[in-house]
Amino acid sequence: MSTNLPGLHLVAGGPAKTPRKRHPRPSTMLACPRCDGREAVQTRIGLLLMADGRVSGGTPAWVCVACLSRGERVVMA
Numbered sequence: 480m481s482t483n484l485p486g487l488h489l490v491a492g493g494p495a496k497t498p499r500k501r502h503p504r505p506s507t508m509l510a511c512p513r514c515d516g517r518e519a520v521q522t523r524i525g526l527l528l529m530a531d532g533r534v535s536g537g538t539p540a541w542v543c544v545a546c547l548s549r550g551e552r553v554v555m556a
């Protein structure tokens with residue numbers, strides 16, 4: 480087969496029949512294990528200050544905002 484367009488040609492079989500599923504697991508809303516709050520802030524532990532002044536690396540953690548405002552640090556994920 481050929482087309483009138485230069486550089487283009489038809490491919491046998493066409494597009495894939497079924498698109499690949501990208502999210503096999505269902506999503507669940509993150510909740511605080513202590514107060515059941517749904518608001519979170521992300522923190523990073525162990526950030527590195529680079530020679531050029533940028534901050535990089537660190538281990539991220541999601542912390543409950545409601546518990547944090549009461550002075551408690553509750554990691555949600």
Ligand SMILES: [Zn+2]
Pocket residue numbers: 511512513514515516543544545546547553
């Ligand atoms: Zn909480």
